[in-house]
Amino acid sequence: MSTRSGPGADRSDPRLGAIMRERRLLINLAYRLLGSLADAEDVVQETYARWYAMSRQQQEAIEVPGAWLTKVASRICLDLLGSARVRRERYVGEWIPEPLPERAEWINGRTDGSSVDPADRVTLDESINMAFLVVLESMTPAERVAFILHDVFRYSFAEVAEIVGRTPTACRQLASSARRRIRAPQAPATPAVRRASIIRDFKQAWEAKDIDALIGLLDPDVTAIGDSGGLVSAELRPVEGGEQVARVFVEVAGRVPELTILERSVNGQPGLVAQLDGVTVTVIAFDVAGDRITRIWSVRNPEKLRSWTTG
Numbered sequence: 001m002s003t004r005s006g007p008g009a010d011r012s013d014p015r016l017g018a019i020m021r022e023r024r025l026l027i028n029l030a031y032r033l034l035g036s037l038a039d040a041e042d043v044v045q046e047t048y049a050r051w052y053a054m055s056r057q058q059q060e061a062i063e064v065p066g067a068w069l070t071k072v073a074s075r076i077c078l079d080l081l082g083s084a085r086v087r088r089e090r091y092v093g094e095w096i097p098e099p100l101p102e103r104a105e106w107i108n109g110r111t112d113g114s115s116v117d118p119a120d121r122v123t124l125d126e127s128i129n130m131a132f133l134v135v136l137e138s139m140t141p142a143e144r145v146a147f148i149l150h151d152v153f154r155y156s157f158a159e160v161a162e163i164v165g166r167t168p169t170a171c172r173q174l175a176s177s178a179r180r181r182i183r184a185p186q187a188p189a190t191p192a193v194r195r196a197s198i199i200r201d202f203k204q205a206w207e208a209k210d211i212d213a214l215i216g217l218l219d220p221d222v223t224a225i226g227d228s229g230g231l232v233s234a235e236l237r238p239v240e241g242g243e244q245v246a247r248v249f250v251e252v253a254g255r256v257p258e259l260t261i262l263e264r265s266v267n268g269q270p271g272l273v274a275q276l277d278g279v280t281v282t283v284i285a286f287d288v289a290g291d292r293i294t295r296i297w298s299v300r301n302p303e304k305l306r307s308w309t310t311g
Contacts, residue, residue: 019069023044039080048069074164102264127148129269143175150175151175199293222242224296232301262275267285271283273308
């Protein structure tokens with residue numbers, strides 16, 4: 001989506017460049033809060049529209065424009081998160097966050113170059129991978145906003161409190177509750193190189209329709225979730241169990257033999273992309289524990305695949 005300066009914009013404004021440079025951070029923030037790149041772009045557009053709806057005097061009265069933009073974008077997201085829950089209850093089938101292609105993975109964090117103790121925040125990859133985003137979906141809107149602003153984007157609880165409309169102590173409790181969900185006991189992380197190797201083996205076994213090889217790569221309790229939005233075919237409910245999941249993938253390979261499977265980064269992690277006649281029809285993200293795949297998310301909703309098909 002192209003960036004428009006907004007109504008009443010004066011391109012001679014010496015602060016215009018600084019204001020527009022905040023767009024990357026705002027997109028980063030809104031995507032993590034909403035799980036949708038399209039919605040994040042809409043939020044940022046609305047944020048800039050509100051900035052340029054003000055008079056020059058009102059703009060100049062704002063001491064730190066970047067902080068104002070972040071506050072407005074966060075509040076818009078907070079409102080949208082409440083309505084999003086209602087929309088997703090009516091969603092056809094399972095809802096999965098919109099996957100990001102590698103070229104859309106941006107650097108997060110504050111623009112002031114400040115550092116932070118790694119023990120007090122999650123890394124960039126962790127904050128956009130599919131497993132992380134799915135856990136965020138289980139949080140209340142306030143928990144999600146407080147956690148993302150503080151733990152990922154390093155805003156103080158005093159700043160978070162002003163955005164969320166609660167006390168700093170309450171925001172600290174919200175972030176702590178969210179952090180417990182994120183850091184629930186789990187298997188040690190599988191090294192990136194090993195993850196990539198496992199996904200490559202899965203791709204080859206899928207292409208060969210080798211059900212035994214697929215079962216060998218899947219955890220016995222693996223869960224596979226598909227998201228079609230009711231617009232294309234997909235399993236409407238999660239598929240559970242290694243053999244059952246393997247059979248679903250073999251069935252797809254047999255039904256659509258002309259499918260091209262590509263290894264791609266999906267939200268910062270090794271994943272797969274399925275194309276038909278050069279058009280991306282499925283983006284698959286994985287969660288791996290040890291040497292087994294434990295979760296698979298297959299996004300088939302074409303509205304969520306626009307950034308994979310264009311550009």
